[in-house]
Amino acid sequence: MTSDPIRRAVRQLSRLPGIGEKTATRLVYWMLTQPGDVPAQLASALQELDASITECKVCCTLTTHDEDPCRLCARGDRDDTLILVVEHPQDVLAFERTGEYRGRYHVLHGALSPLDGITPDQLRIRPLLERLRAETVTEVVLATDPNVEGDATAMYVARLLRPIGVRTTRLAHGISVGTEIEYADTVSLARAFEYRRELS
Amino acid sequence: MSAVDLAIVVGTIDFGDHDRVVRLLTADQGRVAVMARGVRSGRKPWATSLQTGALIRPELKRTRGALPLLVEASAQQLPKRPREDLDRLTALAYGIELCSALAPEHNEAERLFKLACAWLQVLEVDEPITPSSRQALEAKALTFAGFTPALVLCPICRERLTDPCCFSTSSGGGVHAACAPAPRVSADALLRLEALRRTPLRDTLGVRPAAPLYLLTDFAEWHLGAGLKSRPMLEEVEGLSPT
Numbered sequence: 001m002t003s004d005p006i007r008r009a010v011r012q013l014s015r016l017p018g019i020g021e022k023t024a025t026r027l028v029y030w031m032l033t034q035p036g037d038v039p040a041q042l043a044s045a046l047q048e049l050d051a052s053i054t055e056c057k058v059c060c061t062l063t064t065h066d067e068d069p070c071r072l073c074a075r076g077d078r079d080d081t082l083i084l085v086v087e088h089p090q091d092v093l094a095f096e097r098t099g100e101y102r103g104r105y106h107v108l109h110g111a112l113s114p115l116d117g118i119t120p121d122q123l124r125i126r127p128l129l130e131r132l133r134a135e136t137v138t139e140v141v142l143a144t145d146p147n148v149e150g151d152a153t154a155m156y157v158a159r160l161l162r163p164i165g166v167r168t169t170r171l172a173h174g175i176s177v178g179t180e181i182e183y184a185d186t187v188s189l190a191r192a193f194e195y196r197r198e199l200s
Numbered sequence: 201m202s203a204v205d206l207a208i209v210v211g212t213i214d215f216g217d218h219d220r221v222v223r224l225l226t227a228d229q230g231r232v233a234v235m236a237r238g239v240r241s242g243r244k245p246w247a248t249s250l251q252t253g254a255l256i257r258p259e260l261k262r263t264r265g266a267l268p269l270l271v272e273a274s275a276q277q278l279p280k281r282p283r284e285d286l287d288r289l290t291a292l293a294y295g296i297e298l299c300s301a302l303a304p305e306h307n308e309a310e311r312l313f314k315l316a317c318a319w320l321q322v323l324e325v326d327e328p329i330t331p332s333s334r335q336a337l338e339a340k341a342l343t344f345a346g347f348t349p350a351l352v353l354c355p356i357c358r359e360r361l362t363d364p365c366c367f368s369t370s371s372g373g374g375v376h377a378a379c380a381p382a383p384r385v386s387a388d389a390l391l392r393l394e395a396l397r398r399t400p401l402r403d404t405l406g407v408r409p410a411a412p413l414y415l416l417t418d419f420a421e422w423h424l425g426a427g428l429k430s431r432p433m434l435e436e437v438e439g440l441s442p443t
């Protein structure tokens with residue numbers, strides 16, 4: 001006989017991506033049988049997360065209430081004329097790791113997915129348009145994922161940007177560095193061919 | 201599961217850390233879901249063909265699990281122009297969802313499958329995609345699914361439809377205003393939809409659409425008992441288009 005608190009915890013955990021009811025049940029029983037107060041510590045960490053994390057009022061990435069605008073938006077040494085649009089906050093970190101990008105960011109929090117019913121109003125597209133009206137941006141780089149949802153998102157945003165007159169570019173697609181052509185997948189190879197460049 | 205020759209990828213859902221459940225539309229088995237293991241690691245080059253609207257030749261294996269295993273898939277045709285054009289991409293998502301939603305699960309759906317294939321072909325042609333083609337697709341898909349909308353004869357009195365007309369989903373389509381009260385529609389619009397229903401998809405491009413634009417979309421959703429997820433985006437993008 002499963003008591004209600006256990007069932008509630010299982011239900012909440014199984015809402016997490018990649019966790020089914022079976023795994024959730026295992027996790028709950030594991031936590032309950034551990035020494036130390038695992039559920040209380042987890043609960044307080046999650047509560048703190050909920051209380052302190054917010055979306056940056058400029059770029060919409062995740063930040064704390066104490067740092068809003070976020071650290072990157074607050075920095076004075078970044079190029080204000082360039083905005084890189086990404087799907088997720090993690091994508092910002094990926095670009096920062098390259099050390100190549102000096103402009104600003106905007107996080108959409110997802111991608112359009114007609115088949116999953118994810119429509120433009122669920123993404124942070126409006127705040128992006130407001131930024132473009134207020135800031136001195138000359139180029140928007142659409143760095144959405146190279147899949148159907150990422151393509152749809154990039155094309156949709158590009159269409160909204162057209163009347164604003166800002167230059168809109170998209171990341172190049174192709175085979176990843178270090179891949180031998182023989183082992184590249186057909187889709188990436190076809191795209192790499194499609195987006196080939198002139199050699200001078 | 202018996203052999204599946206060709207399949208259209210309808211969509212995928214991430215499962216666990218490495219796997220995906222792939223929803224397919226096939227001629228012999230209608231709507232099927234299969235499990236593709238390890239396709240998110242980047243180590244299976246064929247996994248990139250598992251995108252909405254791809255026509256694939258799947259290699260399936262029966263397992264003790266709930267879903268058949270997709271061992272490999274070779275891409276026969278991948279959407280090209282839809283990935284560069286928002287109108288085509290939303291039309292693709294909508295058309296594939298419509299055909300697969302109307303197809304039975306694990307049962308023959310040859311005509312709906314062929315219709316979906318024809319839709320994918322249309323989305324690759326040079327001319328702009330117009331709502332008339334989408335209306336033609338809807339009329340054909342409903343017909344192949346056994347939900348042929350009444351567009352010529354009133355299903356209540358069996359007489360030819362003449363103004364004033366209404367569209368009554370629960371009565372089966374166009375009706376005389378006197379036979380069943382419902383939202384008004386012109387007899388001309390119904391005839392226009394009937395003509396689209398009978399015209400090959402390829403020849404419906406550029407034809408003037410019938411008003412209201414989403415009459416058969418509502419009809420399909422009523423028969424399905426649920427909304428089509430890609431519809432809001434379709435309406436939004438069709439609304440943005442100059443046509």
Ligand SMILES: [Zn+2]
Nearest residue numbers: 056059070073
């Ligand atoms: Zn910020």
Ligand SMILES: [Zn+2]
Nearest residue numbers: 354357376379
């Ligand atoms: Zn009648």
